[in-house]
Every structure is written in structure tokens, then in C-alpha cells.
Amino acid sequence: MTQMIDEQQVATQRKLTIAEALREGIAEEMRRDESVFLIGEDIGIEGGFGGAFGVYLGLTDEFGHDRIVDTPISEKVIAGAATGAAMMGMRPIADMQYADFLFECMDELVNQAAKMRYMSGGKVRVPMVMRAPVGATARGAQHGQCPESYFIHVPGLKVVCVSDAYHAKGILKSAVRDDNPVLIFEHKLLYGSKGRASAGGLDLTAYVPEEEYLFPIGKAVIKREGRDVTIVATHISLYRSMQVATELAQAGIECEVIDPITLNPFDKETLFASVQKTGRLVIVHEDTLTGGWGAEVAALVAEHCLFYLEAPIKRVATFDTVLPAAPSLEQVVVPTVERIKATILSLFD
Amino acid sequence: MTTEYFNDIGLEKNLHLYKQLVLLRRFEERVYFQYMQGEIPGTLHQYHGQEAVAVGVCDHLSKTDWITSTHRPHGHALAKGVSPRAAMAELYAKATGCCKAKGGSMHLGDPEVGMLPAIAIVGGGNTIVTGLGLAFKMRRSEQVAVCFFGDGATNEGAFHEGLNFAAVQKMPIVFVCENNLYGASTPYHAVSPITDVADRACAYGVPAQIVDGMDVLAVHQAAQEAIASARGGSGPVLLECKTYRYIGHSRSDARHYRTREEEAAWAAKDPIPRLGNMLIESRQVSQSDLDAIEHEIESVLDDAVEFARNSPEPTPEQAVMDIFA
Numbered sequence: 001m002t003q004m005i006d007e008q009q010v011a012t013q014r015k016l017t018i019a020e021a022l023r024e025g026i027a028e029e030m031r032r033d034e035s036v037f038l039i040g041e042d043i044g045i046e047g048g049f050g051g052a053f054g055v056y057l058g059l060t061d062e063f064g065h066d067r068i069v070d071t072p073i074s075e076k077v078i079a080g081a082a083t084g085a086a087m088m089g090m091r092p093i094a095d096m097q098y099a100d101f102l103f104e105c106m107d108e109l110v111n112q113a114a115k116m117r118y119m120s121g122g123k124v125r126v127p128m129v130m131r132a133p134v135g136a137t138a139r140g141a142q143h144g145q146c147p148e149s150y151f152i153h154v155p156g157l158k159v160v161c162v163s164d165a166y167h168a169k170g171i172l173k174s175a176v177r178d179d180n181p182v183l184i185f186e187h188k189l190l191y192g193s194k195g196r197a198s199a200g201g202l203d204l205t206a207y208v209p210e211e212e213y214l215f216p217i218g219k220a221v222i223k224r225e226g227r228d229v230t231i232v233a234t235h236i237s238l239y240r241s242m243q244v245a246t247e248l249a250q251a252g253i254e255c256e257v258i259d260p261i262t263l264n265p266f267d268k269e270t271l272f273a274s275v276q277k278t279g280r281l282v283i284v285h286e287d288t289l290t291g292g293w294g295a296e297v298a299a300l301v302a303e304h305c306l307f308y309l310e311a312p313i314k315r316v317a318t319f320d321t322v323l324p325a326a327p328s329l330e331q332v333v334v335p336t337v338e339r340i341k342a343t344i345l346s347l348f349d
Numbered sequence: 350m351t352t353e354y355f356n357d358i359g360l361e362k363n364l365h366l367y368k369q370l371v372l373l374r375r376f377e378e379r380v381y382f383q384y385m386q387g388e389i390p391g392t393l394h395q396y397h398g399q400e401a402v403a404v405g406v407c408d409h410l411s412k413t414d415w416i417t418s419t420h421r422p423h424g425h426a427l428a429k430g431v432s433p434r435a436a437m438a439e440l441y442a443k444a445t446g447c448c449k450a451k452g453g454s455m456h457l458g459d460p461e462v463g464m465l466p467a468i469a470i471v472g473g474g475n476t477i478v479t480g481l482g483l484a485f486k487m488r489r490s491e492q493v494a495v496c497f498f499g500d501g502a503t504n505e506g507a508f509h510e511g512l513n514f515a516a517v518q519k520m521p522i523v524f525v526c527e528n529n530l531y532g533a534s535t536p537y538h539a540v541s542p543i544t545d546v547a548d549r550a551c552a553y554g555v556p557a558q559i560v561d562g563m564d565v566l567a568v569h570q571a572a573q574e575a576i577a578s579a580r581g582g583s584g585p586v587l588l589e590c591k592t593y594r595y596i597g598h599s600r601s602d603a604r605h606y607r608t609r610e611e612e613a614a615w616a617a618k619d620p621i622p623r624l625g626n627m628l629i630e631s632r633q634v635s636q637s638d639l640d641a642i643e644h645e646i647e648s649v650l651d652d653a654v655e656f657a658r659n660s661p662e663p664t665p666e667q668a669v670m671d672i673f674a
Contacts, residue, residue, distance in 0.1 A: 074510040084479060085484040086480065088415075090483075108476055116466060117671055117673070123448075156672055
């Protein structure tokens, strides 16, 4: 059971932030395989940012500009070059500064990267990774969206959401080695969180072993076991759900919290087993409600586990609105601890 | 100039180019015929008239060099080395097609001969090709990538992003614009303030040349220099080949947006008799030699059609295979 990390180890071993874990995973893969390279905006410039959120800081010193390719502000070319290089046997890790910018390169991702293998009758492979930061952080309408649901609709793309350092590193390494396009969505508030107030005071550093390990694509993790209700959540919604689970335990409601990690292909086995045990399901995501990935999870459970359910399936998502800039308004629309808690309690009336 | 080049490359090369032109033209004629017979499904975007471009460029490429193509890829595929059998079977939607019947006319291609499945989104190849160039450059492999695209693609953002990135990275890429004057029914001049696509290259510091795309020798000569330059590490080159598609944009196009006189003027520049006449005038080849080439191609196409007709349909489970590796 990968999810059951030894508690004693956690106490004594080193802890990393998600940004540090991703950086370490990227460096390991680049050392292991010469075909792995980085491509994106502001990633390797001397004196620059090391990527919009500092994930690549220091990597240019070791790998140089031949393997850390700084691009113009040309998202179509970032995705297109990654797709083309992948088909030539390279293993690019492409960087999108904000996931919102993926809409600039939908053709390259959806029409090219996702479809080339099929159109060629299985003759080409597209082993590329695209990393993209998501999450509402008072940046308004075009720098805070969680657009991962758009991509689970595309046959040929794998979609991953990482929420802690251990699994972020393990699944990034698996994604680099995967022979298909893999999109990895990371929440901006979780990258370096060591208890900052803006991240809700969360300390998200986690145990990351020094020895090499992989975490597979397509496998969910049970973050907390419980018998009464299943919560499926990602990113910062996952941590808010964990907080709710702690609070509700005092009221006698035991929540089972699942981090799906991979949205496509989804770990249905873990999901169904949990819902069959608890009889209740709440899905929480910061993506907007209508057509969000929660709808797909709800449909899966309705199709396969309907007669195990003791209450309606509920979704807690960002309201169907454009993201406001005002922090006070932002907190109105995203899933908050209060909204998650109220939704769960409504299932026990 | 062309006569000099004709003499320089020798009889064998000229005959080879002639034969390739005939192959591409007769292939399209045969495909059209079989399509009208109801044997080929879907739609077709055909290459009649533009053959000199694919033939003149691809003759300089080896199997390890790569091309990207467009929604009009039949000529590129044959010129790059996809067999007439595999191409025809793909158009017939048979399991023996070069893409196992999953690509079809608009995605014809074969990685085994250095051609990606053709990209039927206008300008789609112009960013993808930079990944090919980047990979070749990183590996110092001396491979070259050629990106074929139409005049219509030059008004897509992808054209500009791709050309700029290729230039700043000094990639071994030749961008070959087949300016056939129309994007579907829209004349290039109606949507572009300049006459020559080549003029856009200077904005990216990319050397460009305008080429008579109806003259296979002119294309061959320009492509030789462009490919050698790109392969040698000098960065990308853009060739604008002025050409014309004799037929409609796709099968249902009655061509009301252009005159029959204009069509006749371009047909008078047809690359096949142009090279054929030079061959005969050189007194090294007789009309019966050229007729023999026609007969040879005829039998190649008979064989391709028979092969396609007799090939099995893809099995139903193929519909959901090859989505992931």
C-alpha cells in the first residue's frame, strides 16, 4: 500500500515542498535519460525566475541551455515543439506558466499530441509531459482557473493533479517515462507552502525518501479512512476536505478522503470500493461546477454503485462564474471549508 | 538557368524527377476516378498541378529526414516514399493502409519513411516541425525537417510562432510554402496585404526565396541549396513556391471563384510536359521512352488499386486501439 507511508519515517526523514520535490524528480530524470529536456518560458534565463514558480531554480547550472530551452512567449510553439520532439524520441517536459495559457495551444495538445498515435495507426509515440499551475490566488479571471476538466474529455491525453510532495515527485517521474502525453496540474498555493497564511496556514512539506521511487499514473490514494462518507478531492480542496474530516470526526462522522491524483485514467476500483463501503459521495474541486471532472465521477458512481448509495451524490465546486479579482469575492466562489462541511452534513439529515 | 541545371544534374536524375511527377499526377487522377466510382470514402483534397514542389523538394531528403504535410498530402506522401500500395489502401480505408485506415486522406503519412501523419489543421505543422528541428539539433544528427504548408497557413499564428522559434534556435528546417493563390475559395490577395509570402520571412531573419513552383528543376535547385544550408547549421530557410491546384479545394468545389482563363494560363505551365519537352529536346530521350514511363506508372497504379481492393477491412476492435501507447 503506497499510501500508507510509515509514520515513524515521516517523523525522522527529510521533508520537501512540492516545488522542491518536483525539481528533484526532474533533475533525476534528466540525469537518468539524455532524451529528457525542459522547454518553456522564463525557465533557464540567468538571473530569471526558474519558471513562474521557481520549480527549475538551479537546474541550468547542472544541465545547461542545451537541455533547458527557453522559448519566446509562444505557447503554441511550446506545445508544438514538445509534441514534435517527443515523436522524434525525445522526452520533453514542457512548462506552461499558468494553466490558463493552455487555451493558447489547444490545437497542439488536442489535435496533435493526443491524436498523432491514433492517426498513424500506432506507429508514433508522443512521450511528453506538460506541467501547468492552477488555482485561484487573487489574480482574477485569466491567471487562476483550474482547467483540468477540459482535458479529461480528450482521448489520448492523461491528466494528473498533484497535491503533495511525495506523490508529485513519484508521478512526475512516471509521467516522464510514459509513452503518452501527460498533463500535470499543480496548485499554485501548494508549491512551497510551509505554513504561509496565504495558503491557509498549511504546512504542506512532506516526507520524500532519498531513494528513487515511482508512483504510478492511474492510482488513487486514500488520505484518510472512514466509514460514513467518501470525499474525492484534489489540490487545495483536498486539504480543506481533510480539515473538514477532522472536524466532523469530533461530531461522530467518519470521512474517507480520496486523492485521485490521476483524473484520466481514473482509479475506479478505489473509488467504487470506498463508495460501496460508505454509501455517500461528495466530490470537491476548484474547477467550475458544470462539466467539471466531478460530473464524470458522479456519473461513474451512479452507473456502477447506485444501489449502494444512501444519499444523493454531491459536488462542491467553484460556482459557474468568472473568477473575481477581489480576494473576498474569490472566497465566495471557490469551495471553502464551510461549504464542504455544510454539504457533507446535509447528507446526514 | 533551368537548362543549365538540367544539364548539371544529368539524364538519370531528370528521368527520375519526370517519373515522380507522372506518378503523383496519375495517382491523383486514378484516385479521383476510383472515388467517383464510389470505391473511396470521405472527401479528397488533391494535388494536381502542385507536383513539382513535392518532387523537387523530397528528392533531396533521405529516409531519416522528416516532413510534415497538410490536408493535401497525397503528393508529399508519394514523393517522400510512401508506397502507392500503402497510400491507396489507406484511401480505400483498408487495414493494409499506411495508417491502418485510421488516418485516411487528410492524415496520410508513414513514420517508417520519415513522414508524420499529415496535419489537417491549417498551420498545424508549423509549430510541430520545430520539435523535429529541436530534436535533430540536440542530437547533432544532421537530419533535416521540411514543413509543407499553403498560403492560407501564413495567416495563422502558428506560422509566425514556428518561424520565429526555428530562427532563434537556428533549427535545421526548411519551410516550404506552396502558394497556390487560394485558401479554399478565398484569394490570397483578399486576405493578405502583401503579394509574396516570402516577404514575411525577413521579419524573422530567415532567408527566403521565391521559386517557380511549376518547374520541377527550379524547385529542385532551390531546395538543394535550402536543405544544404539548413543541414549545415545555418538555421531555417523559407521557400515560397508559386503554384496552382488544377482542381477544386475538395471534391464538392465547382471553382466559381476563379476563371477558366486563369486555370488555362496555369495549365500552360504544367511541370510534366515542361520537363518532358526538355528531355526530348536534349535528344537523349524519345517520346516512346516517355510513353514507357506512363505505362510503367499505369501498371504501378493498377497494382495499387488491386491491392487496395483486395485488402481486408480493419477489424472492429481497431476502432478503439492505438489511442495510448
